[in-house]
Amino acid sequence: MDRAFQVLEILARDGHAGVSDIAEEMGVHKSTVFRLLGSLVSRDMVHQNNDRGKYQLGFGILRLATSIPARLSIVREARPFLESLAEECKETVNLAVLRSNYAVNVDQAMGPSTLATHDWVGGLTPLHATSSGKVLLAALSADERDRIFREAGLLARTPRTITKREDLERQLIEVAHNGYAEAREELEIGLNAIAVPLYNHMAAVVGAVSISGPAFRFDPKTIPGLIGTLREAGTRISAKMGYTHR
Structure with missing residues (x-):
């Protein structure tokens, strides 16, 4: 066998x-x-x-x-990796999916030294102002993004939120190229985040896993190995969902 x-x-x-x-x-x-x-x-x-x-x-x-896909639960498959990331990075880790023009956090793991106690699970967050949302947007067609922007808009959540379509589109090109997205105090002042995509057996993006933390201590690009660790977790979760990278 x-x-x-x-x-x-x-x-x-x-x-x-x-x-x-x-x-x-x-x-x-x-x-x-x-x-x-x-x-x-x-x-x-x-x-x-x-x-x-x-x-x-x-x-x-x-x-x-x-x-198989109907029997797979992205929450169940991702949970051990969320907990591992939270333990290793000591920050909040979220799993998000696209629902009704928003990024919805469907699971969360808290790091041992996490100061914030906010529960993001079940909350609707704007796609253009979050790292997970940008990952999900970057995977959509231009027509689908057009529809979402018409219906949901690009409202400012903080002075740092990207509200111009052309600026956001340029960033989404970088997200697709780099394989990760950042949000720097764009949803809340004092909150930074980074996210990577999750793929299914058809190589379609079905979710995003993110790490977020206080801006005073959490700057993803200055933390050695953080991006690689997050990417590895994304790859392993995707493999659980049937994705085979070729």
């Missing part, structure tokens, strides 16, 4: 592979691979490409995969 899963993982990673390639990577004889592939083909989990003789994932995998 373990070897069959290993074959599936190789095909998922590479898209397709021949018997010799699979045997070499697994360190087994080609006859073993033939037997494994035969069993997987009979269950429609693997399909042989007649033109090149290589194997790729079959429709049986797709049928199984489509039944």
Whole structure:
């Protein structure tokens, strides 16, 4: 069973592979691979490409995969990583999703030395004024952003909130390029935050995980290793949601 899963993982990673390639990577004889592939083909989990003789994932995998997302809870999958981040960074960690033109925090973990006691869970926060919101906006199409900005507007929450569309769009390009977003006292004076996207099995952004803290001590770009730690957590949560980066 373990070897069959290993074959599936190789095909998922590479898209397709021949018997010799699979045997070499697994360190087994080609006859073993033939037997494994035969069993997987009979269950429609693997399909042989007649033109090149290589194997790729079959429709049986797709049928199984489509039944998984409905059973996955992003809150359940992310919770251990939120707690780990809060413990390591000693700040507040939030998990947010896009709902009705806002970023909604659906879970939160508090660091051991966190001064703030505000409970963000369930609260609607403006997309343009939060790090999580910017991550979610950056993943949308221009038409979808147009609709949200028309309906929700770009209201100032503090003097630092970005309220000009062109300025925000420029920042969203950077967010998409860098893989993270920051908000510096844009939602509340004295509060900084940084967030990274979470992906599902279709490589679509389904949420964001953020770290926030008092501006006097929390400046993400000056804390060694913070961005890398947050990115790693985002990658691991995404993997739990079925995302495979290629």
